[in-house]
Amino acid sequence: MPTENLLTPDTLRRIAWEPPVEINAVTIGSALAAREARAWQIEETAQRIADAFVEAAQTEDEAPGTPS
DSSP states (O other): OHHHHSSSSSHHHHHHSSSSSHHHHHHHHHHHTTTTTHHHHHHHEEEEEEHHHHHHHHHHTTTOOOOO
């Protein structure tokens, strides 16, 4: 399914530009709900968005599974 069918590009862009202070599925879900995302959209995307934000914020040295 194309991403734009799961969540509007504008909603995702706004969450990316103004993410919650704490990044997890609950806070991302709340931010999506505030942008009028439907419950099924939040259920399908909140954890994936949170994971992507956390992964993007890590440096190569902090990435899980990287040798020290």
